[in-house]
Amino acid sequence: xxxxxxxxxxxxxxxxxxxxxxxxxxxxxxxxxxxxxxxxxxxxxxxxxxxxxxxxxxxxxxxxxxxxxxxxxxxxxxxxxxxxxxxxxxxxxxxxxxxxxxxxxxxxxxxxxxxxxxxxxxxxxxxxxxxxxxxxxxxxxxxxxxxxxxxxxxxxxxxxxxxxxxxxxxxxxxxxxxxxxxxxxxxxxxxxxxxxxxxxxxxxxxxxxxxxxxxxxxxxxxxxxxxxxxxxxxxxxxxxxxxxxxxxxxxxxxxxxxxxxxxxxxxxxxxxxxxxxxxxxxxxxxxxxxxxxxxxxxxxxxxxxxxxx
Amino acid sequence: xxxxxxxxxxxxxxxxxxxxxxxxxxxxxxxxxxxxxxxxxxxxxxxxxxxxxxxxxxxxxxxxxxxxxxxxxxxxxxxxxxxxxxxxxxxxxxxxxxxxxxxxxxxxxxxxxxxxxxxxxxxxxxxxxxxxxxxxxxxxxxxxxxxxxxxxxxxxxxxxxxxxxxxxxxxxxxxxxxxxxxxxxxxxxxxxxxxxxxxxxxxxxxxxxxxxxxxxxxxxxxxxxxxxxxxxxxxxxxxxxxxxxxxxxxxxxxxxxxxxxxxxxxxxxxxxxxxxxxxxxxxxxxxxxxxxxxxxxxxxxxxxxxxxxxxxxxxxxxxxxxxxxxxxxxxxxxxxxxxxxxxxxxxxxxxxxx
Amino acid sequence: xxxxxxxxxxxxxxxxxxxxxxxxxxxxxxxxxxxxxxxxxxxxxxxxxxxxxxxxxxxxxxxxxxxxxxxxxxxxxxxxxxxxxxxxxxxxxxxxxxxxxxxxxxxxxxxxxxxxxxxxxxxxxxxxxxxxxxxxxxxxxxxxxxxxxxxxxxxxxxxxxxxxxxxxxxxxxxxxxxxxxxxxxxxxxxxxxxxxxxxxxxxxxxxxxxxxxxxxxxxxxxxxxxxxxxxxxxxxxxxxxxxxxxxxxxxxxxxxxxxxxxxxxxxxxxxxxxxxxxxxxxxxxxxxxxxxx
Numbered sequence: 004x005x006x007x008x009x010x011x012x013x014x015x016x017x018x019x020x021x022x023x024x025x026x027x028x029x030x031x032x033x034x035x036x037x038x039x040x041x042x043x044x045x046x047x048x049x050x051x052x053x054x055x056x057x058x059x060x061x062x063x064x065x066x067x068x069x070x071x072x073x074x075x076x077x078x079x080x081x082x083x084x085x086x087x088x089x090x091x092x093x094x095x096x097x098x099x100x101x102x103x104x105x106x107x108x109x110x111x112x113x114x115x116x117x118x119x120x121x122x123x124x125x126x127x128x129x130x131x132x133x134x135x136x137x138x139x140x141x142x143x144x145x146x147x148x149x150x151x152x153x154x155x156x157x158x159x160x161x162x163x164x165x166x167x168x169x170x171x172x173x174x175x176x177x178x179x180x181x182x183x184x185x186x187x188x189x190x191x192x193x194x195x196x197x198x199x200x201x202x203x204x205x206x207x208x209x210x211x212x213x214x215x216x217x218x219x220x221x222x223x224x225x226x227x228x229x230x231x232x233x234x235x236x237x238x239x240x241x242x243x244x245x246x247x248x249x250x251x252x253x254x255x256x257x258x259x260x261x262x263x264x265x266x267x268x269x270x271x272x273x274x275x276x277x278x279x280x281x282x283x284x285x286x287x288x289x290x291x292x293x294x295x296x297x298x299x300x301x302x303x304x305x306x307x308x309x310x311x312x
Numbered sequence: 313x314x315x316x317x318x319x320x321x322x323x324x325x326x327x328x329x330x331x332x333x334x335x336x337x338x339x340x341x342x343x344x345x346x347x348x349x350x351x352x353x354x355x356x357x358x359x360x361x362x363x364x365x366x367x368x369x370x371x372x373x374x375x376x377x378x379x380x381x382x383x384x385x386x387x388x389x390x391x392x393x394x395x396x397x398x399x400x401x402x403x404x405x406x407x408x409x410x411x412x413x414x415x416x417x418x419x420x421x422x423x424x425x426x427x428x429x430x431x432x433x434x435x436x437x438x439x440x441x442x443x444x445x446x447x448x449x450x451x452x453x454x455x456x457x458x459x460x461x462x463x464x465x466x467x468x469x470x471x472x473x474x475x476x477x478x479x480x481x482x483x484x485x486x487x488x489x490x491x492x493x494x495x496x497x498x499x500x501x502x503x504x505x506x507x508x509x510x511x512x513x514x515x516x517x518x519x520x521x522x523x524x525x526x527x528x529x530x531x532x533x534x535x536x537x538x539x540x541x542x543x544x545x546x547x548x549x550x551x552x553x554x555x556x557x558x559x560x561x562x563x564x565x566x567x568x569x570x571x572x573x574x575x576x577x578x579x580x581x582x583x584x585x586x587x588x589x590x591x592x593x594x595x596x597x598x599x600x601x602x603x604x605x606x607x608x609x610x611x612x613x614x615x616x617x618x619x620x621x622x623x624x625x626x627x628x629x630x631x632x633x634x635x636x637x638x639x640x641x642x643x644x645x646x647x648x649x650x651x652x653x654x655x656x657x658x659x660x661x662x663x664x665x666x
Numbered sequence: 667x668x669x670x671x672x673x674x675x676x677x678x679x680x681x682x683x684x685x686x687x688x689x690x691x692x693x694x695x696x697x698x699x700x701x702x703x704x705x706x707x708x709x710x711x712x713x714x715x716x717x718x719x720x721x722x723x724x725x726x727x728x729x730x731x732x733x734x735x736x737x738x739x740x741x742x743x744x745x746x747x748x749x750x751x752x753x754x755x756x757x758x759x760x761x762x763x764x765x766x767x768x769x770x771x772x773x774x775x776x777x778x779x780x781x782x783x784x785x786x787x788x789x790x791x792x793x794x795x796x797x798x799x800x801x802x803x804x805x806x807x808x809x810x811x812x813x814x815x816x817x818x819x820x821x822x823x824x825x826x827x828x829x830x831x832x833x834x835x836x837x838x839x840x841x842x843x844x845x846x847x848x849x850x851x852x853x854x855x856x857x858x859x860x861x862x863x864x865x866x867x868x869x870x871x872x873x874x875x876x877x878x879x880x881x882x883x884x885x886x887x888x889x890x891x892x893x894x895x896x897x898x899x900x901x902x903x904x905x906x907x908x909x910x911x912x913x914x915x916x917x918x919x920x921x922x923x924x925x926x927x928x929x930x931x932x933x934x935x936x937x938x939x940x941x942x943x944x945x946x947x948x949x950x951x952x953x954x955x956x957x958x959x
Contacts, residue, residue, distance in 0.1 A: 039766075043758075043761055043766070046758060046776065050778070050834065057790045060793065071803035071804070071807070073800055125684075129680045143951070144691070145687075145688065145691045145695075146951070147947075148691055148694070148695040154897075156694065156699065157923065158714075158933055162701075185690070202393045205384075207410075208385065209364075211414030211415050213676055214680060215679075216414065221399055225401055243782065243784070244898075246916075260786075263789060267789045267792070276793055279793060280790070280793060286783060286786055287782050287783065291782065301777075301780075302777065383673045383676060
């Protein structure tokens with residue numbers, strides 16, 4: 004399967020099967036259509052309800068929460084829970100809300116995404132257009148990194164970070180995310196660049212351009228789509244990560260996912276579910292936002308990552 | 313102006329020999345064609361001239377400089393690719409001047425070159441467009457413009473017309489020929505199309521399985537093909553080949569005595585093979601009132617000519633007759649030809665005998 | 667004549683450029699993997715102790731009740747997660763393929779959970795499945811007073827809640843893969859089948875689904891991979907509980923290595939996880955790379 008599989012809009016190439024289009028003789032088609040839509044809507048309901056619950060619960064006050072009706076609309080919607088989640092909720096010993104964790108995430112995500120994407124682009128360029136003996140093997144070896152369970156590097160990596168003195172800092176996290184992200188970013192770019200005609204590179208060589216000039220002037224300008232896909236993919240994965248966040252961070256460098264988990268799991272006397280939901284919303288907003296505005300690219304990243312080519 | 317010298321170039325990939333010893337000398341200003349079926353090595357040879365590949369042994373000289381291992385950009389050559397390979401993210405003007413930019417040519421000179429080339433190829437109105445907005449023929453011209461802009465010593469063409477439809481192909485062929493007449497740059501042109509080879513080349517190298525079977529002018533190749541392969545490859549419809557055996561002082565095929573000239577008989581005496589292939593080009597055959605008997609099995613009128621397939625004791629022969637044919641399919645006819653028009657090839661090593 | 671310095675540099679540049687990434691990747695992936703392997707053969711407890719003890723840690727591992735619970739859970743969770751994920755994903759893909767006008771919107775709806783962190787998903791579902799104030803109360807409020815849904819705190823049932831949350835998160839992804847696969851099928855084959863008189867279910871069963879085989883396999887790979895790696899979801903939803911009823915190898919490893927001071931044991935469990943993944947992925951990758959030659 005090609006790495007660039009697209010999910011195209013309904014008008015292009017959907018299966019036109021008369022039965023489901025409502026066009027069978029005895030009018031059974033109309034029933035089929037109805038059944039089709041009911042199933043689809045049922046699942047839509049299934050997928051949307053948790054978000055609905057999260058949102059509405061975060062806007063309710065504790066009195067209404069205690070009534071126990073998940074699906075009710077907030078009677079007097081307010082952002083009190085959100086404010087509390089942001090600045091004063093307790094996440095273990097500290098009660099400073101999600102804000103410091105959120106900021107940690109931002110500081111970690113930006114360099115990690117940029118560096119891993121840049122390296123992926125250059126690596127992909129080499130592996131697709133400048134192959135040499137053993138380069139395919141190198142690629143395969145690197146690729147395995149995408150599949151291995153990360154549990155297997157946790158212990159040794161903590162040791163290594165300790166040696167470098169960055170075990171409890173944001174930079175430790177950044178480094179780990181870059182290393183863990185290299186295989187997938189390299190894969191994305193390599194598969195995309197394989198689709199660029201080799202003759203383009205040959206023509207540039209004849210025109211006198213060398214390795215780097217070809218990259219800057221020709222290959223990179225043509226990388227728009229894959230650049231977006233990779234940035235979005237990396238951002239989503241790194242922002243949403245929890246495992247590295249909980250293992251490799253120190254007191255001041257925990258990302259927002261760890262903050263959220265702590266917040267939701269603190270065994271304080273009174274559980275404030277609305278605050279928990281507000282915190283979950285805050286943690287989810289960045290990636291959700293990106294998904295809504297650039298969903299297509301997100302899907303391309305998913306399918307490109309999963310379907311090897 | 314430059315000359316090109318290919319000396320005993322060989323190329324192997326592992327166990328397979330792609331090129332088995334190529335020796336070609338190209339004069340300055342000459343238009344050399346490399347033609348042959350796919351897999352014959354012509355594109356590999358072109359890559360080596362371009363510097364995109366290196367020979368396993370042998371050397372390549374451009375204008376008396378040994379460039380065997382030199383980078384493409386140091387060879388002062390330009391190439392037009394089969395897919396044109398225009399840079400999609402740059403407009404036509406930038407595409408043309410990119411090579412000059414890489415060589416640090418000052419902006420003023422670059423722009424002058426672009427104008428000069430655009431005028432020559434009549435693409436001035438396209439300078440701001442991107443390749444995606446151009447038609448096939450226009451892209452071809454831009455590709456040539458890119459090559460022309462640098463005034464290189466050598467032009468290389470890698471099957472540039474293969475992606476065009478038939479009509480456009482004929483037009484662009486003429487343009488390439490005109491361009492060569494004007495600029496007189498030494499050119500090496502690779503194609504698998506024998507019509508292009510015959511019409512464009514000053515000299516043609518017919519290649520097969522890594523070897524140059526014949527290097528000569530179009531006339532040489534057509535009138536005196538050096539091997540059976542060259543004879544069948546060039547010329548359409550292909551030459552009629554009749555297998556024959558020696559008998560007394562001549563040749564016999566399926567009981568029919570084949571016409572031979574004295575020179576041919578002389579050449580036969582020194583040749584060793586017991587079997588000889590007797591070749592006749594379709595245009596050498598004519599309908600007559602007597603001669604070789606046969607019946608018409610198919611007629612293909614092309615307008616100016618008709619190809620007639622005739623079933624004879626010597627096998628199915630194709631005759632190429634000007635105008636229309638008065639005979640109908642199934643009719644009994646006679647074919648005639650002159651012995652001087654026959655080509656004789658050794659039945660075993662396929663080389664020309666006479 | 668030998669290549670010029672410029673020519674030689676151009677030959678080496680690509681290798682030079684990829685070398686750092688390659689070496690780092692090798693060190694990070696295989697180097698650390700080997701180190702972890704060694705740790706699993708060492709007597710490490712709270713701190714690394716490089717005394718070689720052979721397979722002792724592994725014996726302890728497989729004598730541990732909790733580990734067996736984790737493995738069983740992985741089997742149950744993995745099996746159900748993959749099955750339902752694929753079934754729902756395939757169903758949605760087939761339905762969406764039927765020229766639906768709102769396809770874009772529905773696709774966005776089915777897929778958005780993948781954009782969320784597993785922690786967010788776990789936290790949300792923990793609230794929804796809350797025995798006192800969640801789903802149970804709502805349904806009871808509808809009149810089904812006898813309805814009980816306390817799976818979250820029932821040791822035997824808790825793992826199924828992880829399945830529900832996991833499927834909710836990933837079914838859309840499976841759908842996207844299958845939809846792409848369906849769209850890749852040549853329309854003319856289907857038209858020929860319709861002319862041949864095949865009914866709709868027949869067409870799906872005999873033609874479409876078999877040609878989706880490669881997608882089945884890659885989806886299977888991805889889902890198995892997700893299942894084995896499942897850590898975030900469990901931590902947020904149940905924290906491995908009640909007790910360790912919803913422990914999975916990933917949470918087991920974390921707990922042993924980082925809270926219980928049992929580094930050697932944690933390393934051993936990680937190695938077992940690696941072996942499981944390798945046993946599935948390596949043959950698959952090998953066959954994929956070979957067929958693409």
